Amino acid sequence: MITSCDLPWVEKYRATTLDEVQDQKVALRVVRGIIANGLPMNVILSGTQGTGKTTVARIIVNEVLGDVVEANVMEVNASDRVRMDFIRNELRSFIQQSSMGGGMKVVIMEEADNIPPDAQNALRRLMESSYRTCRFILTCNYLSNIIDPIRSRCMTIRFKPVSAGGIVYIIDKILKAEGIKSAVNIVTLAKELKKVTDGDMRLVINTLQACDIDNPIESIYDMLGFARPITIDSVLLFIKKGKLDKILGKLNVMNRISHRNFLKQLEERAFQECAGDLLALSKVARVFGDYDERLTLAGNQELQLIGLISRLCVIMGGAEN
């Protein structure tokens, strides 16, 4: 049934024109302006994973440079390579060489937020001194990790997490192209995918390719390390009734999944329960904040989760006891 299975779907269905990029209306409007003006400024593409930053960076250089793109573009992943030495040597010499065809050169730096601050300072200088011949496109997840002097010298384009609507479009397109039929409604599937991926399109497509399409929703939750909704429902029910002993029985399930996912799922349901009681809602949100910190920084996951649930029992079960 599937013929060209050599390429993973993320590559096979990677957008090659701006029209194919999903859901980034505001960003694309700016990007079109940049292309029309021939990339006149340095650019930061900022946003969470899988929102199309790299795809768009490549489209920009292709459009602006045309035939000479191979020779005049340097693409580096900043996470492991871009340090002081790299900037002073390799990068500087790339910029100083005259460009093929006489046009500008472009440096695409991915994950620029991982460049150490001292190297960012050196980079900033290079960005300024090479302004006449070279442009930089930086991509990052956390804009706040880019130093202010660089941010004030670049224009920033924000990429937003892909919406459920955008996910519907892409999975519909892929499933049709691959001739696969999903066992559940595509809109429902997209909503669930949005929840577990936070709008990370790469993860959406990878998950879609790997999941059991006859039973997609449960398989998605299992694959990405989330508790199944039914588990969360029962935990919440026990919290409301104050039955800590019953919850202890579920601990093996909770230990299998990452605390981050569990907190996220439980918080969402707990908010629904408290929607009418603002005092409880406020308390619940703060308790989650505290335990998120504990679980992230240190702490025995099992013990901290029990601690969290005990607090929730007091807040949410208090009225009924």
Next chain:
Amino acid sequence: MEVIDVPWVEKYRPRTLADIVGHDKSIDRIKNLIADGSMPHMIFEGPAGTGKTSTALAMTNDLFRGKPRRVVNESVKELNASDARGINVVRTTLKDYVKGKKNPQVPFKVLILDEADNMTAPAQQALRRQMEKYSKNCRIALMCNYSNKIIPPIQSRCAVVHFKPLLAEDIKKRVSYIIDKERVRVSDDGIEALAYIAYGDLRKSINTLQAASMFSEGDDYEIVEDDIYAITGMVDRREIQGLIQEVFTGSLGSALDAIEGMLNSGSSGKEIALQVFMEAKMDDNMSVADKITISSLASDAVYRISMGCSEVIQLRAMVAGMHGG
């Protein structure tokens, strides 16, 4: 070979001290310091984009007014400390300039050392020696973001001038001037937004303006607020104000939902927390107690997110704290 016109930040760099917006007291002080045609060694301290380098260059222009362009150019050197900050550079390139012959038409040369706080401590020690030895020949102006990273012996040899973040009024003044010169059209709320997103960094405002001028669709297009926010990676100020309003008037539920909306529009958690804090800081009508609450909660949120905590959970905890506090 030139690919592009000069960026506006360079094109509209002030030429004389009189052109500089804001910093009235600091500029007066500098004018006094150079009134007799001399200048001490100086440290200009302040955040990015407040005009340190511009002021230094304008100051040398004023100082050497009337001298031929060529003489001024060879008597003023701008050196950046970030890519040349080791002790070797201080002993070679820098020393060569500082002790090298000056043109007889000028009383002394000027060295502008950008980002001096990025110099290593040993390099600064070496510099200190040269400041003394060759001070007749060359005066040094050090630019830095944090003067506490400059070693005390250098600080005590310099006149320190502070640059505060520019006021919104001053930014609007300069931005409006450029808008006029470049014949772009920007709405009033667009100019407000340009001043807001900068937090006192004029370079950021000007760069943003130049960026925004690119996607004018047709010649008559007027750049509005939304265009500015689209290219800065910040949440619309109205949304932040709305969020604070909602929390304080009791609709916590919708505030919690708003957090999700902001994250879904692509802003990062730390930025949002920072904006909430800045809004509280700037709001003259907010009580001090509320400001204290917001500041401490925002600092918790930023710290925790930096440590790897979940953005949405921490921002919601922040909002809930504001509600309960």
